[in-house]
Each structure stands twice: as structure tokens, then as C-alpha cells.
Amino acid sequence: MSQSTPYALELRDLRKTFGKTEIIRGANLSVQQGERVAIIGPNGAGKSTLFNLISGRLLPSGGDVLLNGQRINGQTPFEINRLGLARSFQVSNLFSKLSVFENLRCGLLWSSGYKYSCWRFLANLHDANQRTEELLHKLHLEKRRDVLAMNLTYAEQRALEIGVTIAGGANVILLDEPTAGMSTTETSHFIELIKEVTVGKTLLTVEHDMGVVFGLADKIAVVVYGQVIAFDTPQKVRANAAVQEAYLGSTLADNQANAVLAADVLEQEGGEHAAH
Template sequence: MATNAPCALELRDLRKSFGKTEIIRGVNLAVKPGERVAIIGPNGAGKSTLFNLISGRFGPTSGEVLLNGQRIDGKAPYEINRMGLSRSFQITNIFPKLSVFENLRCGVLWSMGYKYTFLRFLSKLDDANERARQLMEMIKLDKKRDTLAVNLTYAEQRALEIGVTIAGGANVILLDEPTAGMSRSETTRFIHLIKEVTEGRTLLTVEHDMGVVFGLADKIAVVVYGEVIAFDTPDKVRANARVQEAYLGSAVADAQAGGH
């Protein structure tokens, strides 16, 4: 990668107030192409708000958001999606009454500018079908091709949802707590799957589970009271005294005690 390549995602002095309360208080973050970043922090720190600002659900009060060097703050979520950023909303991205294959094909076609109402005419669209087939293999659901999403297991639904999220070819992927609700063994398998399917893409996750964070992330952004107090590799974040004091010491202690 050339050193002057733009960041995949950049936040510049980003701020968001609800009423008189400033929730995001001057966040700067530069994520390089291909990095996997976990956003962690205590409850109410502003992690979801940050995701909402990046994906266009909320406009910032001030500051800038850049995707691949282009300003996206103030744009609608669908415009940001077409510019190359895709966000999972847990399992709400998938259509329960469509099959695995049809869900993936919808995701592919959305990026190609088709409307869902054309679904029944699509069997001739070879490119979309081929891409959907490839995605199905990537998320290891090729044996469930014709199973309706509603009939998949929870972990399979989450895998499908990630397939739909990447179907449009976005190079920046946002995942909200991708392993929430999974067992330990499912979580371990799922981290592996996420790594595989997002290879070469930039990934941001909001995550509470320290096992997932340290298993998945190249870098960790620690958000406390609306500010990023550390943005570094897992080892450096773990050793950071300010992070220990503000958050991670208690989070790791909780995890060791059996919580998240």
C-alpha cells in the first residue's frame, strides 16, 4: 500500500450532542485500509453513537467523517452504503421468508442498483447468481442454499447476515457485536469466519466480549465518555495505564469472573 493512500475511514474532531449533552466529544480516528478495529468502552460511552455517525444514521453536530478520502458526514445511509461502507444490524438485514441464496442475491443486486421487486425475473442474471454462490461458500452455508432464513440456527443467521453485509462489495464493514448471543465454541468459529470473509477489507466492530476483541482486532479504540482515550494494538492497549484505570482492568476482571 502506498503511504499516501487515503485512510479507509477517518474521523476528524467529530462531535455529537443530544440536546445540551455532548455525547461524542471531539473524536479523531484514522483507520488504514485492511485494518480490523474493535471499538470498546464502558456502557453509555458512545460506541453506538459513533457507529451511527459513521453509517449516516445520525449527522454530527460538528466535525468530519471521511470514507476512502471522501466526506460522508451529512449523507444518507444508503448513499454511504453505495460509496463503499456496509453496516450489519444484527439479524435485521436478512429477509426471514427468503432462502439463503435469495438473501445473498438481494444483497448483490442492491449494490448493482436493482430493486427487490424484480426478484422473480432474476434467474437469468448470471453475474449476481455467481456472486451469491461464492458468498454462500464463503459463509459456509452452501449446503443450506434453499433453506429459508427463518429456519436457520441463530449462528447461521448471523453468518448469513454478514454475507449480506459484504455482498455489495463494500470495502469498509461495520459489525455490531457480531458474536452476541453465541456460545463460546460458536464464537471461536465465528471469529475465524469473520476474519476470512473480511480479508482485505477494513473492519470496525463494537464489542463487549474481550475474547472477541483480542481474537479479532489489529487495533483497539477505547471510548470513554465520548472520547477515544487510546487507539493502538491490543498489546499496547492492554498495557496502557489510562485504559487500565478507566476501563480495561474492570472489563478483564469481569471476563475472568465469567461475565463479558
Template sequence: MNATSNQSALKLADVRKSFGKTEIIRGVDLDIRKGERHAVIGPNGAGKSTLFNLISGRFPVSSGKIELNGQDITGLKPFEINRRGLSRSFQITNIFHRMSVFENIRCATLYALGYRYSFWHRLAKLADAVERAEDILQRIGLQNRRDTQAGLLTYAEQRALEIGITIAGGADVILLDEPTAGMSRSESDHAVELISRVTEGKTLVMVEHDMSVVFGLADRISVVVYGEVIATDAPAGIKSNRAVQEAYLGTTLAEA
């Protein structure tokens, strides 16, 4: 479990999002602490991925305010938010399939190390980028697949690579959108161990449907139903919350 503080890493105040006349996110308030591992759960169509898209700048908010480490990021573009210390993964694996595993990771390190577009720099000679990429490969357990084309990895390996890309830029707030979706139980267990290890000391926010993953990783859990947060609590409190159990239409969180 990460050591948490009383300071906010990510704060949402009355955040709303409408598409036309349809309101999808309806006044969400969240206060996620630095160093916390926080899960966002809810039924399909509850608005969880939309919420992630608002936080990361992929969608503009209709109203409300989002702060990252005390700075207002409402309305900023995704790359601007990333450069302020937030990185995210997606439900659909988002990697460069024709590049090697190592090249994928190295590319993700460049901006954080101060490199900008330049046709005269040879990437192979950027010792700090090479060193950081090699370290991340070791941490995500893909060092033996270093020179493999990313598109040839297994699905679970591709998800591990995407997590590596997500942390490569040094962001201190990490958003993972369904990181274990489509995995077998053994693959999911391995992913939980990987996520726990590589996010040590960082703030983690994840959307996840697998309750064993959620209860195995999260310090606190927020439940979103119809675009609203109906409960935020430690795992034990969420398991026993009657409103949460009703929102899952009979699924037994208490047994998860």
C-alpha cells in the same frame, strides 16, 4: 492479519453528537487505515453504537467531519455512504426472514452489479448475481442451507447470513456491530474464523464486548469512554494501559 497501508480508509475529525443538550460523542478523532482490522471497545453506554450510526449515516453529526477513502461523507444518507463503499451490520439481526438464505444474499448483490428496480428482469436469469450469491454462501458456510427460509436458521447461522449480506455488495469498508453477541464460546470461535476469512483484504471496524474476539481479530483497538477515545493502540498496548483498565472498573484486560 490483514495487510495494512498508510492510507486512511476511514477518518473522523472532532466528531460530536448531541441529543438535545446531552452530548453523547465528544470530539472523536480516529484514523483507520486501509486493510486494518480495528476494534472499538468501551463500557456500556460509552457511545460505541452511536459512533457507528454517525459513520454509517443513520444519525447526522452535530459537528466534525467524516471521510471514507479520502471523500467527505459527512451528512450523506446511509444509502449514499453504502454506494461509496461502506457496509454495516447491526446488533439486532437484520435479514429478510421469509426469504431463503440464497434470496437474501442475491438481493444484496444487485446494486453493486448495476441492477436497478425493474419489473421485467427475472432474478433467476441474472447469472452474475446468482454466481456471486453462490460464492458468498460458500464463503460463509451456508451452502447447505441455501434454500432454507432465513427465519428458520439458528441464531449463529442468522448472524453468519447477515455478515454475508454485509459483504455481498462488495464494500471495502465493513462495520460489524457486536457480531458475536449472544453466541456460545464455540459459536463465537466459529464466527471469528468466518469474519477473518471473509474480510481478508478489506477494512474491518467492529464494536465487540468479547475481549477474546477483540484480541483475536484486531490489529489496533480504540477505547471509547463517555463519548471520547481515551486510547488507540495495538492489542498489547491496550492490555497494559492503566487508563483503559480503570475504565473497565477492574476487568482484567491483561488476562484476556
């Protein structure tokens, strides 16, 4: 398909072999600019491996990854970051002894090319300070501005982590289970926060929690055995026979399968009740 705006992210017949085992077996995916996509699939399907291939932590054995229309295979994670893709890392990647403000400012400066020595340049960087203030506001962390990252609550640390991820202005954001470890209330707040701070950006998440998937995603990519077997709206994915068969056939015990099917049943029941 040809289109005037390139896809934000495209996987073309992507493959990855570990030893003799092919784990990613010709994955294809075309994500439009601004789409929010949740990647789901049974345990061991290859979701994290896909993220590692996209972000440059792993080299593909075959196929291509395109970011905003540009082939990025073989580039380092840092180079890919500079081209506009940012991936969230775990909380431990925050500077625990720096404040919220300082962490955000370092995230911002890191992607502007300052790397490890960023704090040496801070005094004169009025523009960076201003952009950091804006980010603090977006994240609703103004009141925690001067608190050390290590003293934040878990949910605040995750919010800060997202802030550091988006600080550089990347237009494609990868989040790995962003709400893992949060309570139900924290999760629903956090979904809203992610939506707010990623407006206009393309978002990919690897996600096991179906509440998050349906709360966040415009589209779901279902990865089974190293291939994307479905890529569509949540409603269409739920109704997809191949998805149901893949889950039922291979991973009946998997919580995701149960959640997908339960959500389907609930929706049908809801519809029937509404009709009565």
C-alpha cells in the same frame, strides 16, 4: 500525516450533541486500509453513537467523517453504502421467508442499485447468480442454500447476515457485536469466519466480549466519555495507563475492565511461568 493511500476511515474532531448534552466530544480515529479494529469502552461511552454517525444514521453536530479520503457527512446511509461502507444489521433484517441463496442475491443486488424490487430482475442476472454462489461457498453455507432464513440456526443466521453485509463489495465493514448470543464454540468458529470473509477489507466492530476483541482485532480503539482515548495494538492498549485508569476510575464493575485487566495478569503470569 500525509500518505499516498487514504485512510479507509477517518474521524476528525467528531461531535454529537443530543439536546444539551454532548455525547461524542471530539473523537479522532484514523483506520488504515485492511485493518481490523474493535471499538471498546464502558456502557454509555458512545460506541453505538459513533457507529450511527459513521454509517449516516445520525448527523454529526461537528467534525468530519471521511471514507476512503472522501468526506461523507450528511450523506444518507444508502449513499454511504454505495461509496463502500456496509454495516451489519440484526437478524430481523434478513428476509425470513427467502432462502439463504435469495437473501445473499438480494444483498448483492441491493447494493447494485436494485433496492426493494430486486427479485423482479433475477432471472436474467447470471453474473449475480455466480457471485452469490461464490459467497455461499465463502460462508460455508452451500448445504443450506435453499433453506429459508427463518429456519436457520441462530449462528447460521448471523453468518448469513455477515454475507448480506459484504455482498455488495464494500471495503469498510461495520459489525455490531457480531457474536452476541453465541456459545463459546460458535463464537470461536465465527471469529474465524469473519476473518476469512473480510480478508483485505477494513473491519470495525463494537464489542463487549474481550475474547472476540483479542481474537479478531489488529487494533483496539478505546472510547471513554465520547472520545477515543487510546488506539493501538491489543498489547499496547492493555498496558496503557490511561485506559486502566479510565476503566478503574469510572467502571470498575464493568466486565470489560475486569477482562482487560485479567487478560493482562494472565499474560504476565504466562510470561513468568515461561521464564522459569
